[in-house]
Amino acid sequence: MAWYGLRADPVAPDEAGRFRMQQGQEIGALARKLYPSGVIVSLANGKTPAERTRVNVADGTEETIFEATALAAPFVAKADILTRLNGGWHVLEVKSNFSDTKNIPDLVDDLSYTVMVFKRTGLPVVRASLLLLSREYRFGSGPDQLFEVVDKTGEVLVRVTEFDAAADSIAKALFNGKPPEPKLGSVCRECAAFGEQCLAMGLAHTVLEIPNLHYKKLQRLSAEGIFDLSQVPDDLKLNEKQQRAKDSALSGKPCVEPGLKNVLNAVAWPCYYLDFETVATFLPLYDGHACHQQVLTQFSVHCRDTFDSEVPHSEYLADAKRDCQRELAEALISALDQQGSIIVYTSFEKTRIEALQRLLPDLNGPLQGIVDRLVDLYAIIVNHVYHPDFRGSFSIKKVLPALVPDADLSYQNLAIHDGDMAITRFARMARGEIAGDAIARTRQELLEYCKLDTYAMVRLHETLFRMAS
Numbered sequence: 001m002a003w004y005g006l007r008a009d010p011v012a013p014d015e016a017g018r019f020r021m022q023q024g025q026e027i028g029a030l031a032r033k034l035y036p037s038g039v040i041v042s043l044a045n046g047k048t049p050a051e052r053t054r055v056n057v058a059d060g061t062e063e064t065i066f067e068a069t070a071l072a073a074p075f076v077a078k079a080d081i082l083t084r085l086n087g088g089w090h091v092l093e094v095k096s097n098f099s100d101t102k103n104i105p106d107l108v109d110d111l112s113y114t115v116m117v118f119k120r121t122g123l124p125v126v127r128a129s130l131l132l133l134s135r136e137y138r139f140g141s142g143p144d145q146l147f148e149v150v151d152k153t154g155e156v157l158v159r160v161t162e163f164d165a166a167a168d169s170i171a172k173a174l175f176n177g178k179p180p181e182p183k184l185g186s187v188c189r190e191c192a193a194f195g196e197q198c199l200a201m202g203l204a205h206t207v208l209e210i211p212n213l214h215y216k217k218l219q220r221l222s223a224e225g226i227f228d229l230s231q232v233p234d235d236l237k238l239n240e241k242q243q244r245a246k247d248s249a250l251s252g253k254p255c256v257e258p259g260l261k262n263v264l265n266a267v268a269w270p271c272y273y274l275d276f277e278t279v280a281t282f283l284p285l286y287d288g289h290a291c292h293q294q295v296l297t298q299f300s301v302h303c304r305d306t307f308d309s310e311v312p313h314s315e316y317l318a319d320a321k322r323d324c325q326r327e328l329a330e331a332l333i334s335a336l337d338q339q340g341s342i343i344v345y346t347s348f349e350k351t352r353i354e355a356l357q358r359l360l361p362d363l364n365g366p367l368q369g370i371v372d373r374l375v376d377l378y379a380i381i382v383n384h385v386y387h388p389d390f391r392g393s394f395s396i397k398k399v400l401p402a403l404v405p406d407a408d409l410s411y412q413n414l415a416i417h418d419g420d421m422a423i424t425r426f427a428r429m430a431r432g433e434i435a436g437d438a439i440a441r442t443r444q445e446l447l448e449y450c451k452l453d454t455y456a457m458v459r460l461h462e463t464l465f466r467m468a469s
């Protein structure tokens with residue numbers, strides 16, 4: 001993947017990606033405030049950042065250097081913060097994660113690579129730490145309470161030894177004119193080269209379309225050089241859902257289990273279709289809130305009495321300048337009335353309603369009433385339906401165009417066309433970056449986006465009913 005990535009045209013980040021970068025830069029700037037005497041390495045006197053770093057390190061006057069750059073060709077690395085310690089240097093990487101999040105090993109790898117390159121330039125690194133966000137931080141507190149320094153020196157030194165042993169051969173493979181021998185793994189799912197240039201090139205369906213295939217089975221297929229779904233050996237035991245996916249993909253026909261009809265018949269009318277939007281930013285948006293706190297901001301509800309009846313719509317969108325979750329919860333309880341199934345897609349809505357129950361204990365009863373009426377269309381599809389165009393995924397992005405291929409359900413015609421963009425626009429309103437007339441326009445665009453989500457469920461429900469019949 002790295003070999004192809006090195007040669008691919010650079011892709012500009014989308015709006016949500018740019019917003020994440022902007023927030024990361026803000027966190028970096030706040031981290032620098034912890035070291036008031038620090039200096040930023042920059043291009044000056046015709047010198048590169050690596051040359052400037054060498055000067056700053058050598059002259060002994062700077063205690064702390066930001067954005068220090070190390071060049072040990074062909075490797076280059078930048079340390080967010082480099083500060084003198086016990087006659088050597090302390091390397092710190094600023095990250096917008098909490099210390100108990102599950103991607104910490106990746107962050108340690110990132111830090112280890114930086115330390116490896118600095119050590120290769122001869123810098124005596126005596127400590128390596130991650131500067132992470134504190135769970136205790138609350139909106140409005142100072143930067144001194146925002147971070148926690150997590151010493152990772154022990155783990156980093158072990159990784160540096162491993163990286164050092166592998167780095168030169170990896171560099172040689174990366175700069176070789178031909179890509180290394182490809183090897184099938186679950187990571188191939190995220191690789192842009194998979195279908196275009198690598199293992200799946202020219203294949204109609206691949207083994208990665210088998211949903212939730214155990215990694216040991218994938219390892220076996222990889223070892224046997226089997227990438228084409230049609231070549232999967234019969235003795236590779238597949239469960240019912242995996243077999244359904246394989247049969248459907250190879251036959252080119254959708255597959256519907258007889259049980260679908262019973263499940264759909266259990267839906268109680270009037271039927272409601274519910275979708276939420278939330279916002280979460282690195283730094284909290286509202287009083288009392290923590291970093292990364294997820295805040296419910298919006299809902300859309302469609303409702304109908306039968307498949308032939310009208311589909312009235314109701315909605316709520318918070319004022320971005322304040323936490324409106326109580327208002328939203330009350331509007332939700334009113335919009336969903338007291339009887340009939342509430343159709344959602346995935347368990348996201350259930351999780352958010354449960355969070356509201358914790359936040360607003362006085363509304364626990366009516367909110368529990370909503371939870372008890374939820375019907376998850378995602379689970380119904382996973383257990384009963386497969387279409388070759390799902391390509392192994394049951395996300396709404398795959399399922400909707402496969403089962404309801406109408407032009408009027410296209411998100412591409414909307415100004416806001418995905419969840420990340422919706423979060424970004426709302427966050428920008430909350431931070432005052434969208435102001436004036438643009439607020440009314442953005443609110444309208446957010447409402448249209450969320451409305452299409454529930455209308456899509458209306459159409460999906462109809463389609464499933466027809467398929468079951």
Ligand code: SF4
Nearest residue numbers: 001182183188191198
């Ligand atoms: S498809 Fe898999 S093997 Fe090929 S480059 Fe991508 S990750 Fe590597």
